[in-house]
Amino acid sequence: MDNFTGEYNNIGIQYEDRVVRIKADQALYQFLLEPSCGSYLLAKHILKEYRRRFHKPLQISVHSLAIEIIAHVFVDKLSVKVSGFLDKVKTDLRKPVIAAVNSIHRHTEIIDCGEEAIDNNRFIWDSLEPFHAMIYALAGDAS
Template identity: 30%
Template sequence: MDKIYDLLGNKIKVTLQPQLIRVYSNAELWQYLDGKADSRFKLMVEVIKADYKTHFGKVLAISNDSLIVEILVHVYCDYLGLSFNRMVRVKWIQALVNKLLKRAEVVDCGEKSVDSNRWVWDLLAGSKSFFIYLLPKNLNAKNIKKH
């Protein structure tokens, strides 16, 4: 089920499925996170998980911190890839980076039984503050052209 969450005036696109959510890394998400990732990630995850519970009648079995880190790392990789393509003007390298960017656009966050790398995000969840610190403070679609 596709959902659009209006969070502080930003339309955040998410797909809810049993044991899985998909968050779309797009200009709206970037604008929402811009400069305030810590508190805004928390709000976003709480809203999505509450809606998931309402829709499916059970809690999504992913910790908030694990979910935040997974989304954050994908958003950051998307940002780095777009920045790289602005600086490196070699077509074949840009084409390769664009393929990687396509994978970073949709963040599949699944429970352990459906997501073989959930353990990675669970392991990194304790470093959430560090990852938030690394996220650029000027993360915004205005700064880097974002679809």
């Protein structure tokens, strides 16, 4: 996944028809720690840049996209924290825990954000949209 042609505050972003992919790495984590509504600002930038590149809007709302970013980063960070407690896990459970953590990380290292017709998870992020202010606040990403 080295075709990340877009960048926003060193965050790698890949634009394709009806899909954007965001690299979940230190640049993204660092940006989301800034005292602003980072996921919302990133989502706004992505939607604006998508429209500029494809001359049409990406059919994802700004809050749905921002919430998806927050959720993926939260789950990825949680998997990293679990890795730090492996010495406290019973020996016979370590292999399955390590496998689960590795699987989670593989699924969260690139955040695939697609329109509803091609992203079977879009309904999850859309359904959380009415709670965006609360989610931003809980994530420390309050607007």
